[in-house]
Amino acid sequence: MPLAKGLKTLILSLMLFLPSWGFANERDSAVADALAAQLLGEEIILQNFYAARQGRPAWQEIDTVAGFAAALSGLEADGLNSQDYWPDALVAGYRKLYSMESTPADGASFDLQISRILLAALHHLQRGKVDPYSVDPSWEVPIDAPSLDLAAISQAVDAQRFEQAFTLARPSAAPYERLRAGLARYRHIERQGGWPMLPARQQSLRPGDVHDDVLLLRERLAIIGELEVMAADLFTDTEPEVLDPRRYDDPLAGAVRRFQKRHLLETDGIIGPQTRAALNVPVAERIDQIRVNLERARWLLHGLPDSFVLVDIAGYRVSYFRPDGEIWRSRIVVGQPYRRTPSLRSAITHLTVNPTWTVPPTIRREDILPRVRRDPGYLARRNMSVLSPSGRRLDPWQIDWWNPGNVILRQGPGPNNALGQVVLRFPNNHLVYLHDTPSQGLFAREQRAFSSGCIRVQGILELAQLLFDDTGTPARIASLIARGKTRNISLARPVPVILHYWTVQAGQDGELVFRPDIYQRDAALLAALDRPLAW
Template sequence: MTLAGFLLLFQATAVSPVCSAEIHEIIRSEVEQIRAGGYLIGNAWVASTSLLPRFYEARGFEPAWQDARRRDNFIKFLSEIGNEGLNPQDYHFTSLVALREEIRLNPHPEVRKLAHWDLLLTDSLMVLVNHLLVGKVDPLTLHPEWNFSRRNGYEDPLALIREGMETADIGPFLHRLLPTHPLYLRLKEALAEYRARAAEVNWGRVAEGETLRGGMSGKRVGQLAQRLAASGDFAGPLPEKPFFDHELTAAVKGFQRRHGLQADGVVGPRTLAELNVPDEERIDQLRVNMERMRWFLHDLPEDFLIVDIAGFRACLIQGGKMIWSAKVQVGRPFRETPSFRSQIDYLVVNPDWTLPPTIVAEDVVPAVLADSAYLEKNSISILDYQGRRIDPARVDWRRYRQAKFPYLLRQEPGPQNPLGRIKFIFPNPHAVFLHDTPSRYLFGKSERAFSSGCIRIERPFELAAFLLESPSAAGMRRLREALDSGKTKTIFLPRPMPIMLLYWTAQVGPDGEIIFKRDIYGRDSLLLQALDRKFALINGAWLSF
């Protein structure tokens, strides 16, 4: 294509005759500098320092954005990317719009400006495609234990970019890359709803004070009604004389259910704190969880068990439908349950328990120093690594307040064993598994972060029956016989079951309502900072496509 033709396609007027090779040479020169890294075009840093050079070299440094319709459709898509919780500025939006206007208004635009616009458009597309497919933030930078695939079935990113360039209307190509899972789409709807609501009405605050409950009246009751009406939890008319009636109690209960609180209709400190979370924070909470979904929704198997860490629940999915669900207890904030993926290979009935080194160092050694009979009371034996028993009296426990404990501690099966009567094993380097628990009363709590990192299950025998593909009465009877034998027994699953331990703080309820959960591990703020940070190089992300 001649440069004159190129300029016409950029909607510019004729310029002095210049060989089309000039713009090719400018692009070639710029590409060589981009490959060296840290290259600035105007005020925009080029991020695709590896993929972009390969793209232009493969096409002989010919401009890629000659089609005006494709350019305009792409910039329009960028202008709406905030709907996905992303920032248009990560994709050079302001620079692209400014360059477009400068070229349109100048009858003799500089050839270098045209080359820069082409390069920025391409870099913007490459970064955007990467973010749509696997998220902006690399989860490994926040969670070293993360082991989900960052592949999307697109083995050749250059081929994918070329596909987008082959159509004038690039919008449908980009929309195809967006997550389509119903959970993501509902969070996206909620993001728009919360932004619109925040723009229309001030949510307000409920002033600090005594616990509010049914039958009360006064200014703070009026603030409560206004706050619940602003968030859509209270649909009734606001009374002239505020009174905490049955309708307001029902609204409080609904709000509490949507925020993982005990639904008692009473506004105590925890409920008041959730009521007074600013709408901007809820909007950010939705954005953060949409990003989390971009991390893993592309990698869902047909059947899997998922542990919702912040929601304290496990769900078994078969054929895309939930067939079983139960409460769980997860790790305490200082012993977090990690987020990773594995598969359950087998279960053990009447298990013994080899205590992890962290629990030995932080719990058992101090307990023995405080009570020399601690091991005997809890049926815990000391073994060397050849399986020989060690007399606790021969161990200098004071020595191991700081030093590594050189033996194994094993708790025998029985009513005191914290694993209960069954455990589910899936390979991982974190010594984390699912298991029964004698601490069943804790399932009555609304927040259940009580373990040392493992996941305690409310109804483990039902789960075992499903995983063994024998949920019938006969299958349950055989499982019960194995349990009643009192003997430790390993039972392999007919088919390994994928398991995903995931953390998110906003989800969709059964009726489509948005449920917000407390960020028990403080992960939201770190992810939000990374999501809002100016985007850097993407070489690593592209390599893991």
């Protein structure tokens, strides 16, 4: 018999013979005996929960059952659906059980069912309700949540402190709490009636314009706190200047630019089609967007190292959390919607300086070959060599580019190399990495999904030197580049890297930043999150 199975059987066998003085009454002792028998075929976490209780039943008192049923409504604050956990049926089930001639086995079955619900709720709070692999087949981020403290949870149940049990499970990271606070705020806005919609217009609304839409715009921005009354207007002794509320004035333009910044729109103050569409997203959709990202937070915000690189795909940002507590941040360019940057967790192991670029098969087939067929001189201008599968250099003018076979295209190092001057490499199944780029102008855009899946980093040379310094790697990035040779430099210590997809981010000030769902992932996750549980 395997050791783990033998130990489990021993624990359950001992529970059959626990002394009756450990229970509140004779019936609880009988229920405990029935529990021990029924637990033999249950999941290990359920067995461990009752082992932490020395075999005592948990749900034999109406006050405990009713308190738990009421506490389940609090899961709405985490973006979960409290009805998934049958709160209305719990008290009714208890009363039905004890209004008939129930046996200890019936009581044990009832106890187990509520404990299943408790442990499911805790699991969903800690690790998410939805399996990320079910909505993203390319998912590569292990959910590194710690084991639940079942002894502390058992004590919270006995004390009827169910919110305390929930707190033990949910992520303790500040971003999660900010998202919860944002959800509460937007639900309050929904209860107050939401916000007005701006009518569809072909013509943009610009600062200085006078229009009826400005009244709606003022109301819309005031509801979410972007437009505030100036303090000077509240305390002045003079009569306030009479202004036309239909005029699109400077304070309103400033509020619009703040709104645009929080929604990754061009911050020009102009109410064009994209800004109008973002303003007109109903509050209910924003609530669902927050709920979806709370679920993503439950997947990720556990077991984070003290120092790591975090790639925020939908936010087009990279952050390096340094060992000294400082945070280095920069802009990035990510994969286009049809060449998505994947979610994954790995570790940066080495850097390539003055890299060559071997063109991936998809880019070769879809991007490079059509250009070479039109103009064979394209390869020379791009400093690209043609190689056989064995690495032998081939003459590009002797190749039938309509049927080139398994030739390899490789771009030499230099200022125009697609990877720029340095690449940060980490093992993964998608052949993606962080790299420099000669196309620096793209970083000026607010929405930057232009790559073929890899991540282009603005200021990556500074990041590379920080990685050298923080890992004790004796290297100077500027000197290595100046030598002009392609070279791999291993870090003295790997640095964890996480690539993750968020469409809502909570800032340090608590304000929420909403991002376009560039990869159209929110809908599938929301549908899975709202799918009723089967018990």
